[in-house]
Amino acid sequence: MPFELIRDDITRVRADAIVNAANPSLLGGGGVDGAIHRAAGPELKEACRAIGGCKTGEAVITPGFRLPCRYVIHTVGPVYQDGRHGEKELLASCYRNALLLAEAHGCESVAFPLISAGVYGYPGEEAAQVARDTILDFLKTRDMTVFLVFYDSASFRVGRQMADGLMKSIQAYIDDAGTAPYDTERRLSGRNDIFNGLPLASQAPSYEDGAPRPASGRPIKSRQTRRYFAETVLAPDQPEEKAPYPAAPAAFRTDSAQDRAALDRYLQRQDAGFRDMLLRRIDEKGMTDAECYHCANLDRRVFNKIKNQPDYRPGKTTVLALCVGLRLTLDETRDMLDRAGYSLSSSSKADLIVEFFLRRGGSDIYTINEVLFAYDQKLLGSAAE
Numbered sequence: 001m002p003f004e005l006i007r008d009d010i011t012r013v014r015a016d017a018i019v020n021a022a023n024p025s026l027l028g029g030g031g032v033d034g035a036i037h038r039a040a041g042p043e044l045k046e047a048c049r050a051i052g053g054c055k056t057g058e059a060v061i062t063p064g065f066r067l068p069c070r071y072v073i074h075t076v077g078p079v080y081q082d083g084r085h086g087e088k089e090l091l092a093s094c095y096r097n098a099l100l101l102a103e104a105h106g107c108e109s110v111a112f113p114l115i116s117a118g119v120y121g122y123p124g125e126e127a128a129q130v131a132r133d134t135i136l137d138f139l140k141t142r143d144m145t146v147f148l149v150f151y152d153s154a155s156f157r158v159g160r161q162m163a164d165g166l167m168k169s170i171q172a173y174i175d176d177a178g179t180a181p182y183d184t185e186r187r188l189s190g191r192n193d194i195f196n197g198l199p200l201a202s203q204a205p206s207y208e209d210g211a212p213r214p215a216s217g218r219p220i221k222s223r224q225t226r227r228y229f230a231e232t233v234l235a236p237d238q239p240e241e242k243a244p245y246p247a248a249p250a251a252f253r254t255d256s257a258q259d260r261a262a263l264d265r266y267l268q269r270q271d272a273g274f275r276d277m278l279l280r281r282i283d284e285k286g287m288t289d290a291e292c293y294h295c296a297n298l299d300r301r302v303f304n305k306i307k308n309q310p311d312y313r314p315g316k317t318t319v320l321a322l323c324v325g326l327r328l329t330l331d332e333t334r335d336m337l338d339r340a341g342y343s344l345s346s347s348s349k350a351d352l353i354v355e356f357f358l359r360r361g362g363s364d365i366y367t368i369n370e371v372l373f374a375y376d377q378k379l380l381g382s383a384a385e
Contacts, residue, residue: 002139002145002146002297002298002299002381003132003135003136003139003145003146003148003297003366004145004146004147004148004297004369004379004381005147005148005150005369005370005373005379006111006147006148006149006150007149007150007151007152008149008151009035009151010032010035010036010111010113010149010151011035011036011039011040011067012068013068013069013111013147013149014068014069015069015107015109015110015111015145015147016069016070016071016102016105016106016107016108016109016110017061017064017069017070017071017072017073017102017105017107017109017110017111018036018064018067018069018071018072018073018110018111018112019059019072019073019074019075019098019110019111019112019113019115020032020033020036020072020073020074020075020113021033021075021076021077021113021115021116021118021120022048022054022074022075022076023076024053024054024055024056024076025053026048026049026051026053026054026060026074027045027048027049028045028048030118030119031118031119032113032118036067036072039066039067040064040065040066040067040072041065041066043063043065043066044062044063044065044072047062047063047065048062048074054074054075054076055076056076056077056078056090057075057076057078057089057090057091057093057094057097058075058076058093058094058097059073059074059075059094059097059098059100059101060073060074060075060101061073061074061101061105062074069111070105070107071102071105071107073098073101073102073110075094075095075097075098075115076094077090077091077094077115077116077120077122078090078091078116078120078122079116079120079121080116080120080121080122080123083126087116087122088126088130091115091116091122091127091130091131092130092133092134094115094116095112095115095130095131095134095135095138096134096138098110098112099135099138099144099146102144103142103144107144108143108144108145109144109145109146109147110144110145110146110147111146111147111148111149112131112135112146112147112148112149113149114127114128114131114148114150115127115131128148131148132148132366135148136366139294140294143299143300145299167371167374169356170353170356170371173352173355173356174349174352174353174356177346177352272339273310273339274306274313274314274319274336274339274340275306275307275310275312277335277336277339278306278322278336279307281326281328281332281336282326285326285327287326289303289307292322292325292326293322293325294325295324295325295326295364295365296318296321296322296324296325296326296365296380296381297321297325297365297366297369297379297380297381298318298321298322298325298381299381302314302318306318313340313341314340316337316340316342317378317379317380317381318380318381319336319337319340319342320333320337320354320380321365321380321381322336323336323337323358324354324357324358324363324364324365324368324380325365328358329358329361330355330358330359333358349375349377350372350375350377350378353368353371353372353375353377354368354372354380357371365380365381368380369381
């Protein structure tokens, strides 16, 4: 685990092995096959020539040569006729045999193109469904990271299950949320603790010539926000005065052992942290740890960090992945996010998509990730944080 969709040129993907959608001769061709041969160099063709070909549905392996991978696994997909000539079984065999070959050579990560979906004519949505089902079935009992690589947005189509208007419903949900862009103009770089809450230079007092002036009297441009603040608010003849920290409430002053004991008792009443609540939820759902991180499309090493390091703070997409994997409700998910220091935001398209599925209920993480991928958003779960 996990299974990830990515947009990239497969010849640039850093994995232990990449898979080539080859022709039976193995000597190169068009599309992905040609691109891999060009990137690997002439040594790849010589290695393939020595193998002597490959049958449809089977797989063979060669070194990666000049590619950023250890191996290239070559598999020959079926030419699509009408779907009634064993095409689905042969295509599934391509993925299965390639994965078994990668496992036999100690690969922890492997990247696939969408096999047979190019010149071999396999319908894209059906090809993606076969790839997803076969890969996920393999990963049920294996710890391997598998990438399904799409060259660009046009080469990816959300699966058939999305064709019933679900995508329109998601878009309507996003539109109804009235997402507004964040006001980045007010996000000042640098000493935000000093400038926070002060007016922008464009709102500074104006003079007869229309240009705002600092204390020195020199006109400044609106883009010189920080200089304006430095010369007017923190002018050299007006040294900065640091406000004293507010006094602690009487109930929390720790000038005696009795007061310190009272503070300790108060802090002990805090809610369970994210890790403790996660383990509690896993028990409540009757799941094992392995079932949890598999359903969350999460790497075992990331899960073990969360479980074994009490102070470890997972990323937001990891928290959401675990919530989806545990089939939590929207309110339960918000509670888990809060314990990890996050929240769902109506100004985030990714958050709205996840929220849509949580309200709808019953969706697995792979379906949610397909939609996030279609919207160019970060996927839930990951190989490593």
